[in-house]
Amino acid sequence: MVSRTRFDDSECPVARSVDAIGDWWSLLIVRDAFDGSRRFGEFQRSLGVAKNILTARLRTLVAGGVLESVPASDGSAYREYVLTPKGEALFPVIVALRQWGEQNFFAPGEPHSQLVDREQGHRLRTLEVLSADGRRLNPEDTTVHKLSTR
C-alpha cells in the first residue's frame, strides 16, 4: 500500500490529500470518472492500466471515500464506480492540473483535449487564488499558519 502520512506532516492537508490520490493512476482514474467513465472495463481501456493495478486503485479510492461502488445503471448485474461528493470535490484539483498542463506542456497550437463549459462551449476561466475579500493572491502573498483550528 502507498499509505504513508509521515510524522509531523500528518497535520498538513496537502499531505493527507496526496496520501489519498497522489499516485499516477488514481488521479487519472478520477479524471476519467469526471469524464463519464463508470465501469471497470471503461477505465481499463481508457487508461491502458493492468487490471490488477486498476483493481487495487479502485479499491483504495473506494476505501478512501472518493469513489463508490453502486449497482450498474443499465440494469445489468455488474457494478459501477461513481464519484462520491468527496470525489466530486476534487473538481478544482483536476481543473488546476489540467490548466497547468495546458499552459506548460503544449506548444502554441499543439492540439490537446479541452474542458469546456457545456452551456456555451467556451474554455473555462483560469483558476484564481483569492483572499477572503477577493484580492487575487500570488504565492508570496500567502503564508502558512501551523496548527490553527477552524
Place this chain on the structure above:
Amino acid sequence: MVSRTRFDDSECPVARSVDAIGDWWSLLIVRDAFDGSRRFGEFQRSLGVAKNILTARLRTLVAGGVLESVPASDGSAYREYVLTPKGEALFPVIVALRQWGEQNFFAPGEPHSQLVDREQGHRLRTLEVLSADGRRLNPEDTTVHKLSTR
C-alpha cells in the same frame, strides 16, 4: 523513472501534469518550496525523505523545469532549489489540494496547518471553477472536447 505518458493519454494535459509531479514526494517538495524551503537539507529535514530519493526527485523536478538550481543566496558555495515560473504556476494546484484536504480529512475543530493571506491573516477563499463569463461551474456543467487546438 516514473515517466510514462501513455499512448492516447499523451494529448491530455492532466496526464502530462501528473507525469511531471504526480508522485508522493514531488508534490510535497513543491509544497515546501512554496512554503520557503530552498536548501537540500531543508527539504530533507522537513519531509523526512531518504536523501537518495530526494536527490532523484529534485533532479527530475529540475529536469522538468519546475525547480531551478541556483547559487545559494546566503553567499555560501552551496546551491539552492527555487521554483521556476512554471513551478510557481502550480500554486492553484497546491491550494486546491490543500482545500480538499482541509474539507475532507479533518474533523471539525481538528487542528491543521492553514494557508492565510499575508496581508490580512485570513483564510483564503475556496477555489471556484468559473466559465468564461463568470458562472460557477460544477463537474456536470462541463464536457471535454478531444483534440481541439488553442
Place this chain on the structure above:
DNA sequence: CCGTAACGGTTGCAACATGCTACCAAGAGG
C-alpha cells in the same frame, strides 16, 4: 437451453522503484 464472448476480476512472477544505512568529498567555521 446451449455455446460463446465479454466482464471483472485473481494469481504468480519478473522488473523496477523506494527506503535505509553506511560512507564520503568538499565547504564552512573556528
Place this chain on the structure above:
DNA sequence: CCTCTTGGTAGCATGTTGCAACCGTTACGG
C-alpha cells in the same frame, strides 16, 4: 589545521508495478 555541516553516492533489503495467464460469472445470439 581540525571538526562539523552540507550534499550527496553506493549497496542492499523490501515494496510496488506491470505483464501475462487463468477463471468464475454474466450477457447474448440462436
